[in-house]
Amino acid sequence: MTVGLLIPCYVDQFYPNAAIACLELLEKLGVTVVYPKNQTCCGQPMANSGFEHLTHGCDELFVKNFAEFDYIVAPSGSCVLHIRDHLHDEANPEKAAHISSRIYEFTSFLTDVLKVQSLPAKFPHKVGVHQSCHGQRGLHLSSMSELVAPEFSKPGSLLKMVEGIEIVHLGRTDECCGFGGTFCVVEEAVSSKMGKDRVADHLEHGAEYITGVDMSCLMHMEGILRREGSKVKVLHIAEILNGVR
Template sequence: MIRVALAVPCYVDQFRPQAARATLALLERLGCDVSLGFDAPCCGQPMFNAGVVEAARDVAAGWLAASGAFDAIVMPSGSCTHHLRHHVPALLAGAASAHAARVTYELCEFIAGPLGRPTLAGHFPHRVAMHLGCHARRGLRLGGATELHQPESGPMHAMLGALDGLTLVPLDRADECCGFGGTFAVGEPDVSVSMGRDKLGDVTGHGAEVLVSSDPSCLLHLDGIARHGRSALRVMHIAELLEEATR
């Protein structure tokens, strides 16, 4: 049995706890011994991206202290994983950040990699559009980049593609940013919402019923725009979708 800690980012804990519960249920269903003993609120990404480096360092230090006890940590967030792997080691150089960078995984990455389950058996009879957050796609390279002439690929794409009844709808601009961008969402609100609307237009324009992402931060933003427009689109985190499909 693989032992793994579930690390729940601050905003998932508060705004989308169902994604964390789904992650837990899914990992246990896949035979993991999941520890809930990881207790740090935030990796410090919001401060770091805003340029407030000292605060980012303070908050990340708490996260690293919590990381030390575990050999594998799963996060239902591509962007937080990216921050830990690519920014924190420079921010807080040392063994603790190197350890956290090595043992922290984004959920799909963990299931396909260390768990060795590139696809899961399940059933999800819906038209689904996939949105991979930019930090997962271009930062962690968990998806293809059209800039690099790569076809769509990666663990989330493979898992969705293998589910019974699921139709993955192609998008015109599959790897275009949704416009969240952390503080960008409030610092540049008009551009942010314009990008989000375009993303949703692409998704619903292709007849998707469900929008799924491995990044709850993108979902926070896209869901807000969808709710404002009273859209019938169902916005889901990948953990929620996989948990529902494999019940």
């Protein structure tokens, strides 16, 4: 099995440790991982802003970089959902369709493809888990509180394998943090208030760390934590599952 590793722009630039943890854990689990060095943005910011017709260059390059892999894995639910729903390449429609059907968010790849049953990780801290909207409602990584249905969480099932971790129970388990990609730019005040509310829930329940599958949401909340002078830190879930150095 050969996996192409997709690393989102903001992870590459601001949170490289999340990318490294993702790579290291996949390799520990016996996966052959390749990082295509010519990869760029997947095109999601443009599409979210109403300019999907301008993403053709991104789509064509994405197909060129990732078409030959058995699977594509990314530590980002939002980027994965964008590729699944919006990747188009008129010159190579079969390759685009193959990619769309074989791309996985990191935790779903661990649970659904590798079917991981145990992890050699230890993290003796109180951790709040943020359920990102794209992952939860688009990729179905966890159950939604508004539905009368059995509860489940793919990220949560993996975190339970970590020795010493204490998952804190939040008052509003799947509330949006307000980031929303370009939403935090065009609706700054609303985004900020939503982020403050989301952070307050974690602080109220004693979290020492906030984790999740999307570094973009965590980046948004990290900014709020820093402005409030909080000692609470954010970590991508891959870092915890890999064993934080």
